[in-house]
Amino acid sequence: MPLPRLARPLALAAAAALALTACGSDYPLGDEQREAAERSTSNLTGTLSGSGSSAQGPAMDAWIAGFGLLHPRVQLQYSPDGSGAGRNALLNGAVQFAGSDAYLQEQEMGQARDICGPDGAYDIPTYISPIAVAFNLPGIESLNLDAATIAAVFRGDIDTWTHPEIARQNPDVELPDLRITPVSRADDSGTTENFTEYLHEVAPDAWPDAPSGTWPGGLAGENAQGSAGVVSTVTRTEGAVTYADDSVVDESMGTVNLLVGEEYVPISGEAAATAVAEATRVPGRAEHDIALHLDRTTTAPGAYPLVLVSYEIFCSSYDDPQMTELVKEFGLYLVSEEGQAASEEAAKSAPLPGELAEQARAAIESISVRD
Numbered sequence: 001m002p003l004p005r006l007a008r009p010l011a012l013a014a015a016a017a018l019a020l021t022a023c024g025s026d027y028p029l030g031d032e033q034r035e036a037a038e039r040s041t042s043n044l045t046g047t048l049s050g051s052g053s054s055a056q057g058p059a060m061d062a063w064i065a066g067f068g069l070l071h072p073r074v075q076l077q078y079s080p081d082g083s084g085a086g087r088n089a090l091l092n093g094a095v096q097f098a099g100s101d102a103y104l105q106e107q108e109m110g111q112a113r114d115i116c117g118p119d120g121a122y123d124i125p126t127y128i129s130p131i132a133v134a135f136n137l138p139g140i141e142s143l144n145l146d147a148a149t150i151a152a153v154f155r156g157d158i159d160t161w162t163h164p165e166i167a168r169q170n171p172d173v174e175l176p177d178l179r180i181t182p183v184s185r186a187d188d189s190g191t192t193e194n195f196t197e198y199l200h201e202v203a204p205d206a207w208p209d210a211p212s213g214t215w216p217g218g219l220a221g222e223n224a225q226g227s228a229g230v231v232s233t234v235t236r237t238e239g240a241v242t243y244a245d246d247s248v249v250d251e252s253m254g255t256v257n258l259l260v261g262e263e264y265v266p267i268s269g270e271a272a273a274t275a276v277a278e279a280t281r282v283p284g285r286a287e288h289d290i291a292l293h294l295d296r297t298t299t300a301p302g303a304y305p306l307v308l309v310s311y312e313i314f315c316s317s318y319d320d321p322q323m324t325e326l327v328k329e330f331g332l333y334l335v336s337e338e339g340q341a342a343s344e345e346a347a348k349s350a351p352l353p354g355e356l357a358e359q360a361r362a363a364i365e366s367i368s369v370r371d
């Protein structure tokens with residue numbers, strides 16, 4: 001029998017927790033890793049530390065477990081503190097890579113050159129996942145909503161589930177007479193940046209605020225720390241609604257179907273991949289920086305444009321040859337078919353499109369030892 005929706009990520013998280021806490025062990029994943037070491041021909045050793053996106057958490061747990069079996073003598077550590085915290089940690093030299101649901105901005109690219117050498121750091125897409133608009137309305141598994149209505153809900157302009165705009169788009173649903181409690185992220189979050197970018201680009205009149213990883217002040221509702229925090233708040237608050245990576249949404253919660261063109265599109269990895277196929281490279285970047293501009297206003301059939309492309313941000317060069325080799329091997333595993341399959345199994349992510357995966361491999365191969 002397959003594990004429930006949350007069981008696989010939690011089981012893998014337990015293994016990853018060992019990787020973070022068992023610093024005195026050569027095999028922090030336990031007997032399976034020890035046995036793999038006895039069979040392995042890999043000579044790769046060292047400790048690799050990262051920090052960042054909590055949305056990446058379930059996928060990263062799977063990657064740590066998978067890479068740990070391929071290279072059992074490597075110690076891998078990842079702290080899911082949020083995208084902004086991860087980028088700051090990399091730019092301050094505290095970790096060797098950052099997981100981020102938003103690519104480096106211009107100011108950050110300048111800081112990266114101080115830490116990573118003259119070519120700075122590269123944004124490498126590794127994880128594609130839809131962002132769910134998820135709610136706690138017992139007995140209701142899905143609702144149809146357009147971007148303007150979602151924006152009005154999160155601004156507090158629509159504050160009851162029986163509001164005419166919600167009812168109009170869901171004529172066959174018996175809506176409860178409950179107040180809406182919007183729940184946003186308290187931390188600097190790439191998920192927030194992707195969510196607000198979607199609202200601003202698709203419904204700019206309803207969401208005039210510029211996209212940001214920090215939630216606008218003065219709006220109605222509650223906030224909580226990290227993806228787990230907002231999901232936990234919603235699951236214990238009837239009538240609440242939030243936005244979160246689909247991999248962490250509790251199976252008891254309902255999700256929104258987005259209006260795209262003239263159809264409402266349910267959330268899925270396949271629909272997210274369809275939207276990412278419409279993306280273009282951000283202009284003015286280095287050859288191997290694969291920052292992507294997503295077309296949030298796409299009307300492509302079956303596309304779900306409320307999607308995040310999450311990146312591993314690696315330095316373009318490292319001082320230490322051993323660390324350079326370790327970073328490259330880990331990066332190549334992430335974008336490999338095996339690594340992408342592990343992420344899909346653990347986190348319901350969509351695999352990287354073929355051309356994007358090839359670009360990512362070339363970028364990782366270009367990482368060098370600093371002179």
